[in-house]
Amino acid sequence: MFSRAARSWVLRTTGGGLGTRGTHSPGGSARSQGKMAPYYTNHYAQRSYPMPDEPYCTELTAEQQALKEKEKGSWAQLSQEEKVALYRLQFRESFAEMNRRSSEWKTVMGCVFFFIGLTGLLIWWQRVYVFPEKPVTLTDERKAQQLQRLLDMKSNPVQGLASRWDYERKEWKK
Amino acid sequence: MASCALAKPQMRGLLARRLRFHIVGAFFVAVGVACACKFGVAEQRKEAYADFYRNDDSMKDFEEMRRAGIFQSTK
Numbered sequence: 001m002f003s004r005a006a007r008s009w010v011l012r013t014t015g016g017g018l019g020t021r022g023t024h025s026p027g028g029s030a031r032s033q034g035k036m037a038p039y040y041t042n043h044y045a046q047r048s049y050p051m052p053d054e055p056y057c058t059e060l061t062a063e064q065q066a067l068k069e070k071e072k073g074s075w076a077q078l079s080q081e082e083k084v085a086l087y088r089l090q091f092r093e094s095f096a097e098m099n100r101r102s103s104e105w106k107t108v109m110g111c112v113f114f115f116i117g118l119t120g121l122l123i124w125w126q127r128v129y130v131f132p133e134k135p136v137t138l139t140d141e142r143k144a145q146q147l148q149r150l151l152d153m154k155s156n157p158v159q160g161l162a163s164r165w166d167y168e169r170k171e172w173k174k
Numbered sequence: 175m176a177s178c179a180l181a182k183p184q185m186r187g188l189l190a191r192r193l194r195f196h197i198v199g200a201f202f203v204a205v206g207v208a209c210a211c212k213f214g215v216a217e218q219r220k221e222a223y224a225d226f227y228r229n230d231d232s233m234k235d236f237e238e239m240r241r242a243g244i245f246q247s248t249k
Contacts, residue, residue, distance in 0.1 A: 152242035154235060158226045159219065167238075 044092045047099060056092045064089060 045052050060068065064085075070078065071086055078086070087094070136142060154162045166173045184191075240248060 149244060153239055153244045157235075159222050163222075163226075 045098065047095070050095075055090045057089045060089070 043049075043052060044056070057064070067082060067085060068089075070082070075083075092098075137146075151162055151165050157163055164173050165171075239245065243249070
């Protein structure tokens, strides 16, 4: 339950802020602003949790209460607008609205690249001011001697290093 | 819903359909990858070893290594 509440909190603060609607935007004339339940007991429907415990609007005007009474009868007698109004009383957003795209990915990618760049700068500073001297075995001359020794002992002669070396002409095979 | 009648969507057997699709696909992908590995890696390697050992003279290699001076036990 807490993971669901935490997830919905994350959804609200990140996805909701960049959508076209804020989290507490008043709707059209057909919807009324219901009581906002505390986040830890109830939260709005999501694609993974489509039937929340409490309806979206719990404080109903007289007109909406009449509609709720009518809902207790046969649903065939409800008009299209009434059905939509009942849906909006029950749910904050339709599936199409709750699944809308957002621009959050741009923020995420921007922050990722920013921190990668920052890390690069830190590593550069570290290389200049922290790292000790390179060992002598990493100089070009020493590395050439090591490679010569590997070729002399014919290391990996079937598919590896020595198989690429032409021993007659003393050069790499083309 | 009065205005335009949408076709009723598929309501049942969704998981079964998805599983069948993915199991068949995974089977063929696995078989394909196995064939690629067999011909790209295994056969190639077997051929490389066969070519190497066809005309291999280990005593000649040893003499070359000895002349290059890498051994400690002999010069």
